[in-house]
Amino acid sequence: MTPLTAPEPAFGRAGLAAVAGLIVVWEILGRLQLTIFIPSASTVAAAWWGLVRDGTLSRSAGSSLVSLLKGFVPAAIFGVALGLAMGRFRTLREVLDAWINALMSAPLSALVPVLIALFGVRDTVVAATVFLFSFFVIVVNTMTGVRGTERSLVEMARSFGAGEAALFTRIYLPAALPAILLGLRLGAVQAVKGMVVGEMLISLVGMGERLIYYGNTFLIPELYAVIVSVLLVALVSATLVQACEHALVRWK
């Protein structure tokens, strides 16, 4: 059976056209040489290629991606687990809800100095920042998904004798799956933000360190080249999670 609607691609024709248009405008603005802070797109591309060839980008991006995974994977696992538990158990929800909401909307970069005090100036701080940035949105989405489960589905399963474990695996978990995956997608984007923020604040490793360095030394084309690379990482992360969504939630 074919799905009712084809999944929407992350980048449709209009989206690609918009990106192409932006690059053209950027190139023109750069060629006008208004200020050194707007280098042309082609200069940035050349700088990007230079960073790729001398290994700077792969070194810094490699370090960044390791931190991203070290922060995001635990955030995904513990975030989903806590979200499921909070969705199912009222007491836990009542105890933690205010905290989760406060921390989700708090400016988490303010916590990075605390992390530095805890872990020292190391890439562990970056992984911890990634975790903090992505954890809460995953928790909240998972919890919302569980709580949105149709009551009649639960009643139906109980009427056939489903116990607590069967209800969880056969009803609550699959019912919450679309919300969980949405949470993971938003969490992946947040994780990239956390990665850059953490790296910029400790100024020692990864693409964030490069941003600070090129910014301070006025190597503007290189700065833009790293910014574009960060955007690419965010886009690829979100697209990967979305691919999982399409594979797992075929019934929507």
Place this chain on the structure above:
Amino acid sequence: MSEPVGIAIARVSKSFGAVQALSDIEIQVKAGEFLALIGPSGCGKTTLLKCIAGLVPIDSGRILVGSRAVSGPGGSEASLVFQDFALLPWATARENAEFGLLLRGAPASERKSAARRALAKVGLAGSFEDAYPAELSGGMQQRVGLARALAVNPQVLLMDEPFASIDEQTRRILQDDLLRLWSEERKTVVLVTHSMEEAIYLSDRVVVLSPRPGKVHRVFEVPLPRPREALDVRASADFARLVDELWQILKRLQ
């Protein structure tokens, strides 16, 4: 095939907090009977059905399905059919029809063949088996809901306004199909409905409940000949007269 069993509801009361939903309900459903529960909203008809299913615990009294006293959900004698179908949106029609058997731990091969048989009984054999609920019309979704209930081979079908959200033309076809199934399968059926025509057309007896608290107000015999689906009973004068008599009873309860 399993023999149908009766249901004995004796002095059943149920309160939700300060609100008394059911008061001293006394109903005997005969084995193989088609019984309808009707009444104004707030009369507790759906609550009573859920009590029979064991989903809602009763405060006092006793409900026997066959020889087993209902003490909780999951008894194998009765299956529920839901107003909103309660289909798993992530599962195909066949997987939905298998779901009751899955929860009861039946092996995969047995589940598959029982689900196939049940889907065929409700007219959904073949390509519909692999369709997701979102790809099916409301009427077809409820056929899947009915197939899921039948797949576990219950002796009793408990139906909670099963056709309320289905359009009139499809509803009539489903009612006829249900009557045909009922005469072939010999199940005891308890149907909650708010449609007087549906109650009269389908059932042997109609129990009229009065609201706040829910009480048995009248038990109404429906002496229409069967098989009604073949005899064009809806067009008969007797049918119209019985619907009107039921209306006269219900009108005074509003």
